[in-house]
Amino acid sequence: MPELPEVEVTRRQLAPMLVGRKVARVFTTRPSYFFLTPPATLRRRLTGRVVERLERLGKYLLADLDSGERLLLHLGMTGEIVREGAVDHDRHVHLRLEFDDGRPGVVFRDERKFGKVQLLAAGEDSKRVLRLGPDALSADAEHLHAATRGRRIPIKTLLLDQAVLAGVGNIYADEALFLARVRPTRRAAGLTRAETPAIAAAVRQVLRRAIEAGGSSISDFVQPEGGEGGYQHERHVYAREGEPCGRCGTAIRRTVLGQRSSHYCPSCQR
DNA sequence: CAAATCCCCTGCAGGC
């Protein structure tokens, strides 16, 4: 599942294969939940445009076009944006861009269609982006501590709230809480002055390291150039139920919080 | 306002 590290790795590899190239042809599938902007409109508005910049906000990618419009992209659960030819071109390819230079195009493939594509008019703001909190890569201890006050929800659930920190998803929330030695079930408001900075630091650390490793390819994440990430080999708790904790050997436990599976070491995390 | 629940979608694992 693409979270901040996977989206950032996607941005870094995608930028060189997108920026500065002129879109010659746009192919789309039929209208669906996936298209916040109707595919016919996308085809019309994107044709002939040049992407000038590609930035990331939380788990969103924003491509600035030479028309002043912006293309908003979200990978959802199973989305992947790759160089044409790097993955199968099957019924799950919803958007494909061809350019005027003869080099391979770019495809946005998504099995479950939880991904999103939206064209923003010049100066138009996206409600989805506006509600995002500060980027999780620079998680601030004071900000996180303040965000926990008055919140009865588990800290794990709070970390997944994109309005609190933008970019944390299920894998890295579990991994960060392991590094901080805090149980995911702990009430946010009950965390101490010492624990919230530890969690913020762990969030930054795990995200930075995951980017360095190229992301996690646990559920099919593929980099734009076709490679796989390596962080899945470094994870401590996520999807390791019953396996021994790397620190103490205790069996990793799984529980459900906010409809999402959560993993932790009952011995190391308190 | 906060918190809980439902739903969008498809592939796959597990049970029989």
Added chain:
DNA sequence: TGCCTGCAGGGGATTT
């Protein structure tokens, strides 16, 4: 082998 059920989850909408 095939059918059915449940699960995976980002995040918005709806309900409590």
